[in-house]
Amino acid sequence: MANSSQATPAVQFIDIRADQAGQRIDNFLITLEKGVPKSRIYRALRKGEVRVNKGRIKQTYRLQAGDQVRIPPLRVSEKVIITDLSDSLTEALEQSILMEDDALLVINKPSGLAVHAGSQIQLGVIEAMRIIRPDNRFVELVHRLDRDTSGCLVIAKSREALLNLQEQMKNSETDKRYLTLTKGHWPANENIVDLALQKNTLSSGERMVAPDINGKKSKTLFEVKQNFVDCQLVAAKLYTGRTHQIRVHSASQSHPVAGDEKYGDREFNKRLKQFGLKRMFLHAWQLSIKHPITHEPVTFHAELPDSLNDVLKKLEAQS
Known part of the structure; x- marks a missing residue:
């Protein structure tokens, strides 16, 4: 069981290192104080609660090496800090x-x-990796995966690497491919879905994404890899990186992802449970980037977990 300690709300003083320089103060605080509403952070900046070198600053101020940042208590309740991981x-x-x-x-x-x-x-991956790699002063997520999605996840160990990779992703210079099991049979071996997506928040606070002509441009290629009785193993290539893109695009074509409880088909999910599926069948199996320092092309592969391979074997046996 991981140990934890209660963080007592108090004013923090942080000295900015060279590898932290160049960031806007608002982005620095948002990253540092994950879980704190952005409105609270911007209010602290406006009121002068946050100070740099004892002076008030605007939210657009860019930090410099050697700056001392005064950060007031920003959390309403005490934060549980995980200090140790289970073996x-x-x-x-x-x-x-x-x-x-x-x-x-x-x-x-x-x-x-x-x-x-x-x-x-x-606790998430990034907090865990900071505990596992205590000597690395900079450990930050380059991109995100949904909690139920497995596969390739890139973490930057320097600010230079982080900014370079985020720029590659922003400019669609990376190649992200997922393996997913979808309901029914697609009309062709290769299918392009080009539907703009809009993010919405329900009154319950749940985040939902839906096709919307006023949303952000989104494009996915679905390539059939293997056929089964009433579903297919499909490779999905992202041309854009929107929230829940693969799940919403596939569902919009009446081919929802197996095990997807948000956008999926309840009866289909129930049937796949009989084949041992206990999670959403979505896996980031291949990622191609240019190395942020050497600029050489590099491709990473993450094999399907045994639990998902077992489902495929049972479906094959039925076919």
Whole structure:
């Protein structure tokens, strides 16, 4: 069981290192104080509660090496800080590492583990990796995966690497491919879905995404890999990186992802449980990028978990 300690709300003073320089103060605080509403952070900046070198600053101020930042207590309630990991989680994450050097750490993220902590989640991949790699002063997520999605996840070990990779993703210079099991049979071996997507928040606070002509441009290629009686194993290539893109695009074509409780088909999900499916069948199996330091092209592969391979074997036997 992981140990934890209660953080007592108090004023913090942080000295900015060279590798933290160049960030806007608002973005620095949002990253540092994950889970704190952005409105609270901007209010603290407007009121002068946050100070740099004892002076008031605007939200657009860019931090410089050697700056001292005064940060007031921003959380309404005390934050539980995880300071230790169980041996089993440590071993699982160490074994999930696909590649590591001075700039990058690429892992095959397990399903069920969030990429970062939130209001209801005390520990995510990034917090765990900071505990596992205590000597690395900079450990930040380059991108995100849904909690139930497994597969390739890239973590930057320097600010230079982070900014370079985020720029690659913003400019669609990376190649992200997922494996998913979808209901029914697609009309062709290759199918392009080009539907703009809009993010909405329901009154319950739940986040939903839906096709909307006023939304953000979104494009996915679905390529059939294997046929079964009433479903197909499909490789999905992302041309854009919108929230829940694969899940919403496939569902919009009446081919929802197996095990997807938000956008999926209840009866289809129930049937797949009989084949041993206990999670959403979505896995980030391949990621191609340019190395942020050497600029050489590099491709990472994360093999399907045994639990998903077992489902495919049972479906094959039925076919």
